Amino acid sequence: MTFRNDSISFEQKKDELSQRRSQLSVVKQTLLKKRLCGNFESNAQLQLIPRRSQSGSAPLSFAQQRMWFLYQLEPNSAAYNQAASIHLSGSLNIRALEQSLNEIVRRHEALRTTFAIIEEESVQIIAPALTMTLPIIDLRKLPEVEREQEVQRRTTQEVQQLFDLEQGPLLRSIVLHLTETEYLLQVTMHHIITDGWTWGVLVGELVALYEAFSIGKPSTLPELPIQYADFAVWQRQWLATEVLETQLAYWKQQLYDLPTLQLPTDRPRPTVQTFQGARQTLMLPKALSEELKVLSQQSGITLFMLLLATFKTLLHWYTKQDDIVVGTDVANRNQPEVEGLIGFFVNQLVLRTNLSGNPTFRELLGRVRDCTLSAYAHQDFPFEKLLNALKLERTRGRMPLFQVKLVLQNAPLPPLEITGLSVKLSESDIDAERAKFDLLMNLMDTTEGLKVQLEYDTDLFDAVSMKQMLGYFEQLLCTVVKQPQTQLHVLEEMLTEVSKQQQILNEKQLKEARIHKFKNIKRRVI
Structure with missing residues (x-):
């Protein structure tokens, strides 16, 4: 690291380093600590990626x-x-x-x-x-x-x-x-x-x-x-070292006897996945979004971890399973040389958390934090290589290892400013009719608040079920941000009550619609 003034004292340098480190996220602080402590896996990443010897x-x-x-x-x-x-x-x-x-x-x-x-x-x-x-x-x-x-x-x-x-x-x-x-x-x-x-x-x-x-x-x-x-050549050479065995050992232990999430569906799963999908969108109020950020900072976790813990609570209520598995994406651009490259770097991680024992939500945040940091510390092991190493039987009816995914979009976007032109990325529903997973909850932090997009497999789920799921997710967020000490079973009892009230409302609306239809038919007959 260089400094603008070579005459700065050692203590001043130390203070500046401490200040910079304090501004890092929890995840980056953990990874930095591993590097400074001489962790072999992380130090290997500090090596520069060389140009390959052959072209073409x-x-x-x-x-x-x-x-x-x-x-x-x-x-x-x-x-x-x-x-x-x-x-x-x-x-x-x-x-x-x-x-x-x-x-x-x-x-x-x-x-x-x-x-x-x-x-x-x-x-x-x-x-x-x-x-x-x-x-x-x-x-x-x-x-x-x-x-x-x-x-x-x-x-x-x-x-x-x-x-x-x-x-x-x-x-x-x-x-x-x-x-x-x-x-x-x-x-x-x-x-x-x-x-x-x-x-x-x-x-x-x-x-x-x-x-x-x-x-x-x-x-x-x-x-x-x-x-x-060059990255592809380097990646294969790097993973031919002891790094491969170290990371594989972690994932084999982490994924041993991995359960399949038994999420209730509106229709039976087809034998071959068609990738037909749809999307439901929820815009969280800006005030709630800010409260979630404050809670994550106070709890020493990232916003992603807080959202993941809430999502896993929701899945626990739906499935009644204690062992909850959710996938996510990581950019996989840990080397500075690849940050400005166009290419397919993203890797998928399996995040497995045990929700047994009726923990408080704050206790659950600790479990999710530990699970996520451990996965991040072993994020370089390629998902494809993991599938091969585990010798999983692949089917055409579902994705391997996990079928539900949560992603918080935070990829950097440069200022869109051109002299004489107004430039903006235009949102489109191009991808709204496709789904690679049973569920993909995609969250974006916008100036208006957190935007939640729930992409789902239409072979499995109806739109009304997904709208309800988003409503339950928002209800959970509103509760945990105010009462993070609430135990899991209390949160789930709250969801059950909300579900009952929703069912009563749906039945009432259906009854009113039938009465209205009958009256119209009667008028035409008369």
Whole structure:
């Protein structure tokens, strides 16, 4: 670590370090402590990732290996297409926008990558160059209602169009020209070359490059220190060391005799997962969202841990199981060299907590904290490699290890500011009709408060059941934020009472609807 003034005393340096450390999250403080104490696993991550010696092809990363397996299993599925829409308002320079996209493709090998099997080994094939064209679809002459319908149709068409992982390219984009000064840039990639963090990288570079190219200046972005394939080579070499056995030993112990969550469903589970889904959204009040943050800080945990403990309480009430298993995502970008790369790094973790013994909610927070920190300390073990090591019997009816997932979105997003243009990521319901898990609770921290999106498998659940689940989740949050010492069985009795009241209300509304229908029929007869 460097300091701006070499004459600063040792005590001043020590104070500055202490202050910086105090500003870190609980998770980062724990990981930092492990590194400073000489933990082998963490110190290994401090090694710089070198450039690979050969260009043109490389082994798959472990994350890509799993995605490649799923693609070969279901080549006609668009379930792993990832899309984003960027709304641009103002005087748009289309040529500069296309030039910017092509510069991003040049900078990032992942966007020029396809996949193949050579001598029975799966490999990345990296093209030396790739030039993208940016189609412009003019919708200005359509009436507003028709234009909105056409935007939705083309958006759906884009995300459902299949990618050929062997032929590529695995990136495509179009511009919908909405009005004289409004445009919608739609970008779609296959998940094998992207993840949630990637979108922040792509948008950040797009803004910086367009700002330069639109006024005839060269790129101001520095060249990348490594490429995604360098990471893939390094990852396999690193995990060939003692790190592999150490981390695997932890996960084998943690996942021994892992239960399946017996969540009540509205319909029997089909033998083959169709990935048909829907989404329900809940916006938590800003005041409640702020109270949750205060409680997490006072309890020495992260907001994610607090939300996870609440979600697990809810699942405990639904299933009557003490051993609750939920999955989550981690960015898996622990090395500074990969933070600015486009690529598929995200790893999945299994978070297993025992809720037996009727703990208070505050006691449960401690259990969830310990479980989460332990998982984070072993987060580098690839999910695909874990599945292989455990020799699990895979079925096409459900995801392995866990079927319910909770994610708090906190991937960094750069400022969206361009001279002469208003830029914003446009929310879309593109992915709302797909579901990879039985349930995925996705939370986003917005300026208006926490936004909760519950994505669910429509082969299993009805919309009314999911709306009720979100209502119970909010009720739990309102209770625990005020009374964190409440015991689990008291919280669940509260949910049972709320459920009974909801059932009475539903029956009353149904009865009134039947009476209203009967009266209408009687009038027509008379």
